[in-house]
Amino acid sequence: MFRRLPEIETALxxxxxAVAFTIxxxxxxxxxxxxxxxxxxxxxxxxxxxxxxSGAARGPYCMMGICFDCLVTIDGTGxxxxxxxxxxxxxxxxxxxxxxxxxx
Amino acid sequence: MTQPRRGGEYDVAVIGGGLVGSALAxxxxxxxxxxxxxxxxxxxxxxxxxxxxxxxxxGKGLGMSDYAGWTKKSSDDWGGFADLLYQQTxxxxxxxxxxxxxxxxSEEDLQxxxxxxxxxxxxxxxIPYPYEVMDRETLRKELxxxxxxxxxxxxxxxxxxxxxxxLLRTLHKGIGMLGVDYRPNHRVERIEHRDGxxxxxxxxNGAGGEIRAGKVVIAAGHDGARLAPMVGLSAPVxxxxxxxxxxxxxxxxxxxxxxxxxxTDEGGVMIGDSFEEAGFDxxxxxxxxxxxxxxxxxxxxxxxxxxxxxxxAALRVLTPDGFPIYEESKTxxxxxxxxxxxxxxxxxxxxxTLAPLIAAGGLGDRFTPFSARRFHVPQAA
Numbered sequence: 116m117f118r119r120l121p122e123i124e125t126a127l128x129x130x131x132x133a134v135a136f137t138i139x140x141x142x143x144x145x146x147x148x149x150x151x152x153x154x155x156x157x158x159x160x161x162x163x164x165x166x167x168x169s170g171a172a173r174g175p176y177c178m179m180g181i182c183f184d185c186l187v188t189i190d191g192t193g194x195x196x197x198x199x200x201x202x203x204x205x206x207x208x209x210x211x212x213x214x215x216x217x218x219x
Numbered sequence: 220m221t222q223p224r225r226g227g228e229y230d231v232a233v234i235g236g237g238l239v240g241s242a243l244a245x246x247x248x249x250x251x252x253x254x255x256x257x258x259x260x261x262x263x264x265x266x267x268x269x270x271x272x273x274x275x276x277x278g279k280g281l282g283m284s285d286y287a288g289w290t291k292k293s294s295d296d297w298g299g300f301a302d303l304l305y306q307q308t309x310x311x312x313x314x315x316x317x318x319x320x321x322x323x324x325s326e327e328d329l330q331x332x333x334x335x336x337x338x339x340x341x342x343x344x345x346i347p348y349p350y351e352v353m354d355r356e357t358l359r360k361e362l363x364x365x366x367x368x369x370x371x372x373x374x375x376x377x378x379x380x381x382x383x384x385x386l387l388r389t390l391h392k393g394i395g396m397l398g399v400d401y402r403p404n405h406r407v408e409r410i411e412h413r414d415g416x417x418x419x420x421x422x423x424n425g426a427g428g429e430i431r432a433g434k435v436v437i438a439a440g441h442d443g444a445r446l447a448p449m450v451g452l453s454a455p456v457x458x459x460x461x462x463x464x465x466x467x468x469x470x471x472x473x474x475x476x477x478x479x480x481x482x483t484d485e486g487g488v489m490i491g492d493s494f495e496e497a498g499f500d501x502x503x504x505x506x507x508x509x510x511x512x513x514x515x516x517x518x519x520x521x522x523x524x525x526x527x528x529x530x531x532a533a534l535r536v537l538t539p540d541g542f543p544i545y546e547e548s549k550t551x552x553x554x555x556x557x558x559x560x561x562x563x564x565x566x567x568x569x570x571x572t573l574a575p576l577i578a579a580g581g582l583g584d585r586f587t588p589f590s591a592r593r594f595h596v597p598q599a600a
Contacts, residue, residue, distance in 0.1 A: 167468040168485050194467050194526060214470040214486045217521050 117156040136206040145202045152178060152185040152197035155208070163187050163197060164211035187211060191219055229255045229400070231577070232419055232432035234407050234446060237267040238383070238562035239569060240438035241390035246574020247436075248397035255430055256394065257405040257419060259442075264499060266440045267562060269461050269533020271491045272383035272483070273476055274564045275319060277350055277375030281335055284342040285588040286542045290561070291348055293568040294377045300567035301381070307396060310389040312381045313484035319378025319476045320362060322369045322518055329371045336373060350375040361475060366520045372477075380476040382484050383563050390566075402430070410435060410449040412551035417450070434553040436577060440536045441499075443558045451550035453591040454558050458534035460495040462507045464515075466525040473519070480515050480522075488522060490515045501532045535560055538594075545573065545589040547582050555582070556591070 134145045138160055145154035152175035155163055162172040164186055175185035178198045185197035190207050193215035197208070229252075233244045236258030244256040276294045280287025294316075301314035323329040333352045340347055353361075354371045361374070394401060406422040417435040421428050437446050443454035468486030476482075479492035492511040495504075508530050516523045536558060538544055543559030555577055559565055576582055 192524075193469075214468050217469040217472045217525065219524075 116159065117161070119157060134202055134204050136202055136204065136208060138208050139210055140207075143208075149202050150178070150198045151187060151189060151195075151200045151202050151206070151208055154202040155185075155187070155197060160210065162210075165213055167214040170213065186215075188215075188219065193219055228416065228431040228433065229253045230432065231255075231434045231436060232257060232417065232430055233436045233438055234410075234419070235437070235439035235442070236391075236401065236403065237265055237438070237440055238270065238387055238390070238566055239440070239557055239559065240436075241387060241394060242562075242566040242569035243436055243438055243557060243574050243577070244394045244399050245390050245397065246570035247578050248394060248399045249570075250575045250578035252578045254394070254397075254399045255432060256399055256401050257407055257421070257430060258401065258403045259406045260404045263406075264441050264458070264501075264534055266534055266536045266560075267383075267387060268531070269463060269491075269535060270383050270563050271463070271481070271489060272380050272386075272563055273319070273478075273481065274314065274316070274379045274381060275476075275478070275561070276348060276377040276564075277319065277321065277373060278332075278336065278339065278478075279561075280345075280542075281339045281342075282540060283542045283588060284345040287339065287342070288344075288346045289543075289568060289589075290564060291346060291377065292572070293565045294379070296567040296571055297379065297381075297564075300571060304386075304389050304393060308389050308392045310385060310392060312386045312389050314379060314381040315484070316377070316379030317475050318374060318376040319380075319478070320358065320372050320374050321478045322358065322362065322365060322372035324368050324370065324517060326370050332373055348375065348377055362473070362477075364472060364519050364521055366517050368517050378476060380481055381563065386563065386566065405430070407439075407446060410446060410554070412450055412554065415553075417551075417554065434555070434577065437554070437556045438558065440558065441534065443536075443556060447556045447591075450554035451548040452546060452554060452556045453594070454538075454544055454556050455591065455594055456536045456538055456544075456558055458497075458499055459537045460493070460497045460501065460532050460534055461491055462493045462495075462504065462511055462530065462532050464490040464508060464512055464527055465529045466490075466522065467528050469525060472521075477518070479511075480518060487528070488525065490522075499534065501534060503530060503532050507532075538591075540593070543589055544591045545582060545586045546591055 143158045161174045173184045176182045186194045187197045188209040189195040233240045233256045248254045279290045351374045407419045409420040411418045416433050419430040447454040466488040473482040548554040
């Protein structure tokens with residue numbers, strides 16, 4: 116399970132900077148500046164999709180835009196790289212099961 | 220059969236390890252021949268990199284009805300070919316034959332297409348096949364996502380497609396199981412016809428040496444132009460560049476292949492709609508990529524929502540009239556050339572029809588129309 120580093124917890128006032136968003140419709144909280152991928156991990160979501168061909172589970176891995184394993188649907192658009200998008204208030208993040216639908 | 224007979228000599232050497240060479244090597248080995256397949260290294264100019272994986276019939280052969288018939292035969296045999304490959308290797312090349320479309324963006328284009336299909340079928344000795352010219356509403360029932368500019372199109376139930384990357388892999392696995400001696404990094408420098416057989420001089424760098432075979436089949440794509448004259452043949456091919464775009468994988472929505480846009484079995488959409496005379500330059504031209512992407516969106520507007528994951532340029536192999544060349548040398552019997560643009564569509568023919576004939580010793584009259592002698596008509600004074 117992922118936890119934030121204690122130094123960062125103390126250096127920043129997490130509560131004051133909380134960003135409210137949803138994961139698959141469930142309310143969740145992140146910190147301002149978190150990427151969607153980091154916010155998912157901080158909320159205990161380690162598998163954010165199943166692959167389109169074999170259906171194997173995938174989760175955020177490289178956190179720097181290279182591996183494309185953190186693909187999620189963000190505000191209705193599929194296959195967004197979670198690690199390359201900052202979480203914002205009210206954002207709707209959805210995990211993906213298999214292939215993206217072409218119309219979303 | 221992994222070892223060559225008679226002190227290093229094979230029954231056949233196939234020059235070229237792409238789709239044409241691999242299909243022929245597979246068919247030759249299946250016919251009981253000992254086969255060496257001589258392939259270049261990874262820097263080879265490989266037309267197989269640019270193919271679009273269509274097994275396509277409609278529209279082909281205007282100007283040569285024998286080619287139309289040859290194409291139709293391969294399409295008819297493709298299902299059985301895919302089954303044989305699956306039984307042998309356990310790999311599924313994802314061949315489907317749902318029928319294919321050629322959508323059109325103007326009434327003028329649609330009329331021209333309908334006329335071309337009619338002229339094709341009016342040729343002497345043409346083996347007819349079913350096709351339809353459809354108006355927009357009929358087309359839309361089959362392809363619900365067409366854009367507002369699409370006025371109609373043509374449809375042929377024989378058209379299909381496969382996973383061509385997996386086809387190449389499957390053929391290579393298959394020829395390995397059949398005992399073909401696959402030799403990568405074996406660029407053939409020279410072919411000599413001596414003592415009723417052939418000696419292939421291989422380029423240096425350790426792999427150097429000589430390969431001997433009773434027969435040789437030149438299936439070397441662009442390099443055929445250099446190799447064929449060494450054994451009294453001719454393969455006047457030129458490169459024609461084409462750009463390919465592949466999108467991210469999505470749930471199936473395009474249930475039929477079209478000439479320039481198709482959804483693969485794994486969900487990615489391939490777009491390939493450019494024909495450029497650019498020599499051997501395979502540099503990606505962003506202007507061309509964006510033009511074909513824009514055109515694809517006019518056919519299917521919802522493609523605009525998809526992310527592109529790869530884009531590249533590759534070189535087709537084209538003869539002066541675009542039809543294949545199949546020929547045995549008159550001056551060096553046992554030397555054959557096989558080159559074509561449609562290495563996927565014709566793979567079933569190459570494996571199941573052409574290879575057994577080469578194994579048995581000759582092509583016969585049926586292949587006379589495919590001789591390169593058709594390009595050597597003396598110029599009228």
